[in-house]
Amino acid sequence: MKQQGRALRYALRVATAVFSAVLLSLLVPSSQCVWLVLTVFLISQTTPGTPLRQAISYFLVIAFALVLAALLDWFGHPLLIVGIICTLVIISAYIAFINRPLANKTLYHLMLFAIVLLIAGLTENNFIIISEQIIGVAWGVLIGIFFNHFFFPISLSKAFGEGVVPVLKALQLFAIDFQKKLEQGEKKINLAIVRTQIEKTLLSQQSGYPEWVFESGFNPGLRSSWRYFLIKLERVSEICFSLNYLASLEINFSALYLPLATALQKNAELMDILICYFENKLLKPTDENYTHDLDTLESVLQQVVPQHIEAIDLAEEYVVITAIVRDVRDMRGLLLQLVVGLA
Amino acid sequence: MIRISLSARYLLYLILVALVLLTIYSRLRSAEACWLLWSGLLLSLIIQDNTFSERLLTLVVTFLASLVCVLLATSASNFPFVLAPLLFFTTLACAYLAQRYPEYSFGLLIINLFAILGGSFSASTNGLAMRLILMSEGACVALLLQFIFWPGFKKSENIALTKLALLNLQYLSRDIFDCFLQRDYSDNQYMYERRLHEQKIKFMQTVVRLKKIDVHQVTKLNRLFEILLDCAQLRGRVSDFSIFQVCEHELQMINAAINRLLSIPLVNDVEPLLEAINRLEENYQQVLLVTAKEPLPFILFIASLRAFSQAIGGLKI
Numbered sequence: 188m189k190q191q192g193r194a195l196r197y198a199l200r201v202a203t204a205v206f207s208a209v210l211l212s213l214l215v216p217s218s219q220c221v222w223l224v225l226t227v228f229l230i231s232q233t234t235p236g237t238p239l240r241q242a243i244s245y246f247l248v249i250a251f252a253l254v255l256a257a258l259l260d261w262f263g264h265p266l267l268i269v270g271i272i273c274t275l276v277i278i279s280a281y282i283a284f285i286n287r288p289l290a291n292k293t294l295y296h297l298m299l300f301a302i303v304l305l306i307a308g309l310t311e312n313n314f315i316i317i318s319e320q321i322i323g324v325a326w327g328v329l330i331g332i333f334f335n336h337f338f339f340p341i342s343l344s345k346a347f348g349e350g351v352v353p354v355l356k357a358l359q360l361f362a363i364d365f366q367k368k369l370e371q372g373e374k375k376i377n378l379a380i381v382r383t384q385i386e387k388t389l390l391s392q393q394s395g396y397p398e399w400v401f402e403s404g405f406n407p408g409l410r411s412s413w414r415y416f417l418i419k420l421e422r423v424s425e426i427c428f429s430l431n432y433l434a435s436l437e438i439n440f441s442a443l444y445l446p447l448a449t450a451l452q453k454n455a456e457l458m459d460i461l462i463c464y465f466e467n468k469l470l471k472p473t474d475e476n477y478t479h480d481l482d483t484l485e486s487v488l489q490q491v492v493p494q495h496i497e498a499i500d501l502a503e504e505y506v507v508i509t510a511i512v513r514d515v516r517d518m519r520g521l522l523l524q525l526v527v528g529l530a
Numbered sequence: 531m532i533r534i535s536l537s538a539r540y541l542l543y544l545i546l547v548a549l550v551l552l553t554i555y556s557r558l559r560s561a562e563a564c565w566l567l568w569s570g571l572l573l574s575l576i577i578q579d580n581t582f583s584e585r586l587l588t589l590v591v592t593f594l595a596s597l598v599c600v601l602l603a604t605s606a607s608n609f610p611f612v613l614a615p616l617l618f619f620t621t622l623a624c625a626y627l628a629q630r631y632p633e634y635s636f637g638l639l640i641i642n643l644f645a646i647l648g649g650s651f652s653a654s655t656n657g658l659a660m661r662l663i664l665m666s667e668g669a670c671v672a673l674l675l676q677f678i679f680w681p682g683f684k685k686s687e688n689i690a691l692t693k694l695a696l697l698n699l700q701y702l703s704r705d706i707f708d709c710f711l712q713r714d715y716s717d718n719q720y721m722y723e724r725r726l727h728e729q730k731i732k733f734m735q736t737v738v739r740l741k742k743i744d745v746h747q748v749t750k751l752n753r754l755f756e757i758l759l760d761c762a763q764l765r766g767r768v769s770d771f772s773i774f775q776v777c778e779h780e781l782q783m784i785n786a787a788i789n790r791l792l793s794i795p796l797v798n799d800v801e802p803l804l805e806a807i808n809r810l811e812e813n814y815q816q817v818l819l820v821t822a823k824e825p826l827p828f829i830l831f832i833a834s835l836r837a838f839s840q841a842i843g844g845l846k847i
Contacts, residue, residue, distance in 0.1 A: 194629035202622035209614040209649070221650035228621070228646055266556055269567065273548040280544055280575050285537050298575075305571060306647065309564035386734050398731070401724040418723045421730075422766055425759045432756035432837075506833040510760070513830060517766060 196339045201231040204334035218316045219323030226327025235341040236399025246328045256307035257317045272308040276301045348465035350397035353388040359458040366451040369444045376434040440508045446484040457522040547574045562661045569668030580742040582683040592637040593669040596644040603648030620645040691740040698733035700792040707785040709765045710774045760834040767827035780810040800839040
């Protein structure tokens with residue numbers, strides 16, 4: 188539901204910006220109209236991290252494409268111009284293709300440049316009207332920024348919370364599923380389904396994962412704490428992937444099942460505290476002891492594997508068991524850091 | 531090498547589309563000729579989908595929706611108070627669907643773009659008819675030339691995506707080892723972690739697409755990904771990063787060996803990697819065990835590297 192709500196808010200913002208741009212274009216010269224509406228539409232596509240910075244870079248890309256189109260118009264034969272534009276579009280599309288999946292803003296700008304050049308180069312464009320067109324683009328940027336900031340504006344903290352909750356829930360589900368399988372004493376532990384869930388939520392667009400926090404130029408007041416949170420959260424997810432691999436190895440570590448299950452349950456509880464904080468802005472008070480279960484786990488581990496460190500790699504089984512316990516311990520450490528950070 | 535073979539067909543397709551469109555364009559005398567190029571070139575940029583029929587369907591649907599949008603928007607272009615609500619609802623639908631189904635976002639962007647262009651450039655009835663005909667011609671060129679991809683579509687997509695996933699893994703491994711080997715890691719942690727994040731996301735995006743074509747291959751690639759992430763845990767388990775300088779040479783050897791193993795064409799010769807691991811293990815026994823504050827993470831790291839060398843042995847393209 189939240190995802191649908193977020194998508195609808197975004198769509199309403201873009202649509203209203205375009206609606207207003209069409210009406211406002213009545214007030215400007217006809218050569219500006221198309222660029223005003225088009226720029227508003229493109230500016231509305233910016234991510235929440237650095238909307239102003241992105242709007243300025245979009246302006247520069249569009250203005251550059253317009254100037255280039257006017258230059259081509261001034262220099263050459265119409266068919267030659269079209270040939271050059273087609274070549275530039277092919278080059279841009281090819282570069283974007285070989286770098287797929289597109290995660291890089293530079294590549295997005297390249298595609299934007301190609302599309303704008305394709306439109307500018309094939310419509311009326313010369314040095315007489317270029318200043319008017321660039322003014323149209325500038326108006327478009329201002330209107331786009333206005334709508335981004337004042338119409339269904341994105342609250343950064345809300346967007347951040349909404350973005351991390353699905354990941355936290357997927358990680359919690361992983362911990363709970365692993366715990367249940369240990370409690371049931373399953374010999375071959377398969378966590379593929381819950382692993383896929385983590386993968387899905389990490390893929391930014393679908394779950395709204397706030398990777399815009401990493402954008403250079405993001406709010407200096409917020410970035411260090413939010414980046415800290417995301418980095419720790421990603422490390423927890425890495426541990427889950429690592430655990431999925433280790434648990435799938437057919438190694439008998441049944442002696443550790445119960446203490447491991449208890450530790451995973453506590454990890455899931457810590458994740459619940461984080462989820463509760465982001466959903467309700469409430470930090471659940473807790474009297475739980477989050478070290479005792481790990482001490483128990485370590486003592487059981489010492490009974491199972493050789494106590495001397497040099498002897499651990501004598502058998503693959505020992506290494507895998509030690510790695511699983513270490514992963515669970517690391518996960519606890521990271522989660523405690525996150526909870527303490529919120530407090 | 532990998533990049534050329536991965537996209538040779540697509541480059542050929544783009545060049546052919548442009549050449550055919552240019553040939554038709556050069557014979558046209560209509561003011562609406564630009565719609566031929568817009569339609570043909572923009573539709574040729576749509577490259578997703580897992581089967582040939584799915585791709586054709588996406589192209590046809592995108593084209594038909596664009597055609598309807600241009601028809602309506604051009605008809606309303608002289609009436610701003612009709613055009614504004616029309617573009618409002620078109621944009622609303624496209625933006626909403628793009629958020630819900632990101633895999634079709636580019637197609638939806640094209641539909642939206644055509645609606646805006648149609649509304650921005652008015653035309654007479656004849657002009658509108660010509661515009662729609664030229665759009666259809668452009669779309670036909672983009673659609674018919676898609677048959678370049680037809681022979682062995684699934685297989686070539688499978689190979690291309692597997693190579694891409696391996697390339698992503700190569701970059702991921704490079705970025706993981708950068709965390710160990712670059713001395714400014716602890717000062718610029720955000721920068722290095724962001725790089726890791728980007729590579730992980732790129733790999734997962736590639737694998738999600740590949741999963742629809744070849745689940746078996748995805749299982750193997752995911753295993754390599756998980757083992758690499760298991761290796762990456764070392765950066766969080768070591769408190770004193772200067773310890774990596776003690777085994778810098780061995781880590782560089784391992785990094786180079788993994789890079790070679792993940793590069794195309796795939797060489798399943800794990801000997802250099804095993805040799806590098808053995809060198810690290812010797813270093814561990816002689817130096818790290820005594821000097822490192824936490825020697826245990828190195829044992830786990832070495833075990834993960836050995837698991838990686840076993841897992842990559844079974845990979846084929």
